[in-house]
Amino acid sequence: MESLKQKILTEGKVLSDSVIKVDAFLNHQVDPAFMQSIGEEFASRFAELSITKILTLESSGIAPAVMTGLSLGVPVVFARKRKSLTLNEHLYSAEVYSYTKNESNEISISKDYIDSDDVILIIDDILANGQAALGMIDLVEQTSAALKGIGVVIEKGFQDGRGKLYRRGVHVESLATIASLSDGHVTFQNKEDAV
Amino acid sequence: MESLKQKILTEGKVLSDSVIKVDAFLNHQVDPAFMQSIGEEFASRFAELSITKILTLESSGIAPAVMTGLSLGVPVVFARKRKSLTLNEHLYSAEVYSYTKNESNEISISKDYIDSDDVILIIDDILANGQAALGMIDLVEQTSAALKGIGVVIEKGFQDGRGKLYRRGVHVESLATIASLSDGHVTFQNKEDAV
Numbered sequence: 001m002e003s004l005k006q007k008i009l010t011e012g013k014v015l016s017d018s019v020i021k022v023d024a025f026l027n028h029q030v031d032p033a034f035m036q037s038i039g040e041e042f043a044s045r046f047a048e049l050s051i052t053k054i055l056t057l058e059s060s061g062i063a064p065a066v067m068t069g070l071s072l073g074v075p076v077v078f079a080r081k082r083k084s085l086t087l088n089e090h091l092y093s094a095e096v097y098s099y100t101k102n103e104s105n106e107i108s109i110s111k112d113y114i115d116s117d118d119v120i121l122i123i124d125d126i127l128a129n130g131q132a133a134l135g136m137i138d139l140v141e142q143t144s145a146a147l148k149g150i151g152v153v154i155e156k157g158f159q160d161g162r163g164k165l166y167r168r169g170v171h172v173e174s175l176a177t178i179a180s181l182s183d184g185h186v187t188f189q190n191k192e193d194a195v
Numbered sequence: 196m197e198s199l200k201q202k203i204l205t206e207g208k209v210l211s212d213s214v215i216k217v218d219a220f221l222n223h224q225v226d227p228a229f230m231q232s233i234g235e236e237f238a239s240r241f242a243e244l245s246i247t248k249i250l251t252l253e254s255s256g257i258a259p260a261v262m263t264g265l266s267l268g269v270p271v272v273f274a275r276k277r278k279s280l281t282l283n284e285h286l287y288s289a290e291v292y293s294y295t296k297n298e299s300n301e302i303s304i305s306k307d308y309i310d311s312d313d314v315i316l317i318i319d320d321i322l323a324n325g326q327a328a329l330g331m332i333d334l335v336e337q338t339s340a341a342l343k344g345i346g347v348v349i350e351k352g353f354q355d356g357r358g359k360l361y362r363r364g365v366h367v368e369s370l371a372t373i374a375s376l377s378d379g380h381v382t383f384q385n386k387e388d389a390v
Contacts, residue, residue: 028304029273030270030273032261032265032269032271035261036265062261063257066258067227069225076225076227077223077224078225080254109223112224113218
């Protein structure tokens with residue numbers, strides 16, 4: 001998605017060979033009209049799959065997920081992060097390890113909002129090592145709903161998230177894939193939507 | 196807002212005389228088209244105020260804030276919650292006490308995204324005792340930007356949030372004001388938008 005790549009180049013801040021800050025338009029400040037175009041792009045890529053519900057993870061996934069839901073005409077459920085594993089019979093829960101924070105969080109959704117006959121699309125802001133996505137896949141599997149794919153706004157192609165999702169048999173669509181952040185410079189992969 | 200009141204009546208779950216769960220359409224699951232109509236309603240109520248930026252708080256404020264930003268054509272910044280007060284020169288921070296969780300959280304925004312010449316509208320999902328709103332007012336005051344009002348989706352009129360905001364001189368618009376949750380029954384206030 002060309003407009004997204006432009007945003008990354010002009011508003012992203014490369015902090016190291018593996019870290020880029022996209023607070024300006026994705027993680028902290030959001031341009032709603034641009035986010036709507038992201039939602040439309042996801043909707044067009046998953047249009048033929050009869051999606052009935054979108055799952056995302058608070059907080060940065062919510063804006064792109066809601067805009068995708070607006071385009072597809074389906075509800076959005078956002079999984080909650082919690083510090084510790086508390087038993088609750090009415091929740092599906094999964095563990096997500098964060099490499100950046102070096103801590104585990106539990107993510108969970110209420111059993112009320114995803115049924116076994118739902119057809120799920122997962123939307124998230126960033127795909128890096130895939131931990132958050134794997135946690136959400138875990139949640140979907142517990143619901144027995146069908147998982148039709150994962151859409152991520154930005155993929156760090158130099159980390160192993162995509163490989164992990166591929167081995168789980170999940171179709172991934174990234175709107176922009178960063179091949180490298182070496183020397184403070186963003187290099188994109190040419191082909192970004194094939195698994 | 197009549198459609199919102201209907202949602203509250205049909206999908207809200209009254210848990211006690213002071214607690215109503217609105218997970219089904221506001222706090223956990225979101226209906227994007229309905230959220231867009233909420234954004235349009237806020238936009239029309241604050242249309243004449245030359246808003247340049249919306250401030251909200253993760254996570255449940257993000258969907259209504261982004262939809263309001265879409266209607267008004269302005270960016271949205273979402274304040275982050277953190278567990279403990281960590282000094283960071285590049286952040287504006289405020290303390291928010293949660294009565295429900297009996298704990299304090301720090302909320303913060305980067306200094307990069309709100310300037311002194313911004314005209315701010317705060318959007319949040321619920322106004323109850325007003326702690327989150329006061330925290331966001333605190334942040335806006337630190338930026339020296341102008342605060343033009345606060346829009347909340349649901350106000351618990353039987354708690355003292357509105358009074359606190361009134362004493363701070365802040366204009367409040369609520370899309371639905373709950374007067375009482377007694378006996379498992381939701382009663383709305385007739386007039387919901389005057390301070």
